[in-house]
Structure formats: structure tokens, C-alpha cells
Amino acid sequence: MNNKFHKDTETIHTGYESSSHHGSLAVPLYQTSTFAFETAEQGERRFAGEEEGGIYSRLGNPTVRVLEERMTALEKGEGTLAFGSGMAAVSAILTHLTKTGDHIVCSRGIYGCTFGLLTVMEQKYNITHTLTSMGTEEEIEAAITPETVCIYIESPINPTMELADLKAVSAVAKRHSLKIVVDNTFASPYLQNPIDFGADFVLHSATKYINGHGDVIAGLLVGRNKEDIDQIRGSVQKDYGGIMSPFDAWLLIRGLKTLSVRMQRHSENAEKFTEYLKTQDMVDAVFYPFDESNPQVSIAKNQMTVGGGLVSFTIKGGQQAAQTFMNELKLIKIAVSLGDAETLIQHPTTMTHSGVPETDRLKMGIDDGLLRLSAGLEHADDLIADLEQAFQNVAEQHKTLS
Numbered sequence: 293m294n295n296k297f298h299k300d301t302e303t304i305h306t307g308y309e310s311s312s313h314h315g316s317l318a319v320p321l322y323q324t325s326t327f328a329f330e331t332a333e334q335g336e337r338r339f340a341g342e343e344e345g346g347i348y349s350r351l352g353n354p355t356v357r358v359l360e361e362r363m364t365a366l367e368k369g370e371g372t373l374a375f376g377s378g379m380a381a382v383s384a385i386l387t388h389l390t391k392t393g394d395h396i397v398c399s400r401g402i403y404g405c406t407f408g409l410l411t412v413m414e415q416k417y418n419i420t421h422t423l424t425s426m427g428t429e430e431e432i433e434a435a436i437t438p439e440t441v442c443i444y445i446e447s448p449i450n451p452t453m454e455l456a457d458l459k460a461v462s463a464v465a466k467r468h469s470l471k472i473v474v475d476n477t478f479a480s481p482y483l484q485n486p487i488d489f490g491a492d493f494v495l496h497s498a499t500k501y502i503n504g505h506g507d508v509i510a511g512l513l514v515g516r517n518k519e520d521i522d523q524i525r526g527s528v529q530k531d532y533g534g535i536m537s538p539f540d541a542w543l544l545i546r547g548l549k550t551l552s553v554r555m556q557r558h559s560e561n562a563e564k565f566t567e568y569l570k571t572q573d574m575v576d577a578v579f580y581p582f583d584e585s586n587p588q589v590s591i592a593k594n595q596m597t598v599g600g601g602l603v604s605f606t607i608k609g610g611q612q613a614a615q616t617f618m619n620e621l622k623l624i625k626i627a628v629s630l631g632d633a634e635t636l637i638q639h640p641t642t643m644t645h646s647g648v649p650e651t652d653r654l655k656m657g658i659d660d661g662l663l664r665l666s667a668g669l670e671h672a673d674d675l676i677a678d679l680e681q682a683f684q685n686v687a688e689q690h691k692t693l694s
């Protein structure tokens with residue numbers, strides 16, 4: 293079953309035939325570390341790659357394989373590898389693509405631990421990187437050196453929701469024969485398929501929208517070409533060993549079934565947040581890809597189907613006002629991570645980006661009053677009422693203070 297159905301159908305059916313599993317409607321959980329061979333010769337054939345079938349779960353597991361096939365269809369690639377965390381997927385692809393002396397061009401904002409990994413690679417292996425804006429071809433061109441081997445991007449970028457123009461990235465990469473890796477965690481495959489725009493690899497922190505229920509840490513790496521994925525499966529993934537457990541894959545299969553309905557609701561709620569926040573006197577700026585006043589809205593509409601579930605905004609009064617506001621919220625939870633059923637709020641300056649030096653943080657556009665909301669699946673009216681009472685309480689406190 294490949295690509296003849298809509299994504300809404302693929303998230304539920306691809307990669308699984310119940311008739312091969314005693315008719316079990318749900319994908320069975322193969323919670324096993326190893327697989328028994330019927331004969332010594334069968335074991336020999338499996339190891340030689342002459343016969344399909346299980347060997348040992350670090351090399352492949354039937355439950356994990358269903359998830360991998362489903363993701364391959366959703367991201368329109370030719371193969372997928374499942375990892376124990378998003379960071380295991382990031383480190384696997386960067387290890388696969390680079391060697392000592394190479395250079396990586398990255399989007400100006402990247403996930404904090406990806407930034408940490410790039411620092412380790414530079415210090416230990418002399419693999420260097422340049423962070424740049426990805427809005428135009430000129431900006432990307434300027435960062436490329438003779439040693440550059442790949443372009444690594446996120447879009448939308450955490451937490452400012454700045455976009456990388458996937459078309460521009462692809463045009464530059466083609467001219468210089470560079471591989472493109474896209475961390476598609478924020479968009480999810482429901483909103484954006486970077487392979488359609490020329491990406492070679494797409495990765496996800498499956499912890500977020502793919503799972504959607506806040507109870508798993510996991511990662512997925514999809515490849516445009518099967519050969520690349522097979523090579524990583526037989527080397528970096530197998531030998532570094534950061535694989536996904538069958539139980540986590542089982543939970544992800546269950547979560548993924550509702551991806552399309554969840555993404556629609558997340559996006560609707562985020563759009564309502566955007567409209568509401570724009571009317572608030574205490575709010576200086578709102579950042580949302582599909583907001584008509586966003587200078588990058590045409591890029592957003594060119595590469596994403598809807599705006600997604602994340603909205604950032606700056607509150608007047610800096611860190612103190614931001615923290616007071618968060619403490620006043622009753623329904624919305626103060627937590628990092630995103631893409632869960634619960635609406636979450638976090639303060640990048642003191643949380644996800646607290647490790648980034650202040651000057652770099654300001655260059656990334658992270659103001660001390662910036663807050664990031666991950667819209668959950670609750671009723672929008674209840675959420676907006678929560679925001680409303682928090683704004684009122686912060687305003688009252690300001691009045692009494694001054």
C-alpha cells in the first residue's frame with residue numbers, strides 16, 4: 293500500500309495486514325529481544341540477507357517496522373529508521389553525512405540539544421558549522437564553504453516561528469551538490485513534506501506531534517532514497533545502537549492514527565490564540581506562520597497546508613511579566629515539549645534556550661518577554677478564558693505596583 297491513499301488513511305492502514313497476524317486489528321506488540329530460527333541454515337540465510345525475517349530487535353522488529361513503513365508513506369520517502377529519541381535520529385544522520393574537516397550550514401535557530409551536538413562535533417572531530425538565516429538564496433549561498441557537505445534546517449524554527457524557504461534551500465543545495473536534512477518536528481508530516489521540496493532526509497522528534505500524547509520519547513528519520521536508509525540501518529543505527537523499543541513503537545502507532553484530526557484541531561486552536569493575542573494591549577508581537585501580517589506568510593503558504601499548533605508572543609514587561617503571566621494560568625500547563633493534548637506554555641529565555649548566551653539569544657530574536665504556546669486539543673473558549681483571566685491578573689498586579 294503506497295501513496296494511493298490520503299494521509300488521513302495512511303496513518304491508520306499503511307504497512308500492516310491483519311491477515312498475517314491472526315486477524316489482529318491492532319498492530320501486535322512484538323516485545324522480544326531476539327527471534328528463534330527454525331534451523332541453523334535459516335539463521336545463516338537471515339544473517340546473509342538472503343531471507344527476510346527477524347534476527348535481533350536492535351536490527352529490526354515487526355512492530356517497529358509497521359511504524360517505519362507508515363512514516364515512509366506519510367513523508368513520501370523510500371525508507372524510515374526508528375530511534376530511541378529525536379536526538380538519536382539527529383546524531384545518526386549527522387554522523388552518517390560528515391567526517392573530520394567537513395562543514396554544515398544550519399538554520400539560524402535550531403533545537404538546543406542539536407546545537408549542543410554541533411558543538412561536540414566541532415570540538416572532538418573538527419566538523420564545523422555556520423548558522424544563517426534561510427529566507428533567501430543569497431543568505432544561504434553566503435554561508436557555504438568548499439568543505440560544506442550538507443544543509444541542516446528546521447522550519448518553522450523554535451521558538452520564533454521564523455521559516456526557512458524550502459525552495460530556496462533546495463535550489464542552493466542543488467548548485468553545490470549538498471544533502472538537505474530537515475527537522476520537520478514542528479510541522480509534522482500532515483502540514484509539510486520537505487521531500488517534495490528536494491530534501492534528502494526528514495527527521496522528527498516523534499515525542500511531539502507524531503505521538504501526540506506526551507508519554508514517549510522517540511525519533512524517526514525518513515530518507516528520500518532507500519539505499520541511504522539501508523546503509524544507515526546497517527551501520528550508524530546498528531552500531532551506535534540508539535534504537536526505538538517495540539513498546540514505544542506500539543504507542544506511536546496508536547498515537548499516529550489520529551495525527552490528521554489532531555493537527556487540524558491544534559492548528560484551529562493556535563489560529564484562535566493568534567487572533568486573540570493580537571487584540572491584547574499587554575502583547576507586543578505575535579508570531580504564527582499563517583498570520584496574514586507575518587512577513588513570511590507567502591513562504592508559509594507555499595510549503596505548509598495549515599499554520600500548525602505553535603504560537604509565540606512577547607509580553608510587555610520582560611521576564612518578570614512573562615513569569616507572572618505563566619503563574620496566573622490555571623488550565624494551561626507550564627511545561628516544555630509540544631504537540632500534546634494539553635496546552636503547554638514555556639519561557640524560552642529561562643527554559644529551552646537558557647543554555648544559549650544572551651547575545652546569541654537576542655540574535656535569534658528571543659526576547660526576555662517571549663512565551664511559546666503549544667496549542668492542545670481542549671475547547672478554544674476554555675483556553676482563551678484562561679489566557680484572559682491571566683492577562684487581567686497581571687494587569688491588576690501592575691496597577692498595584694505602580
Ligand SMILES: *Cc1c(COP(=O)(O)O)cnc(C)c1O
Nearest residue numbers: 377378379403475477497499510
Ligand atoms: C524535541 C525536539 C528535538 C529532540 O527530540 P527528543 O525526542 O527530545 O530527543 C529535536 N528537534 C526539535 C525541533 C524538537 O522539538
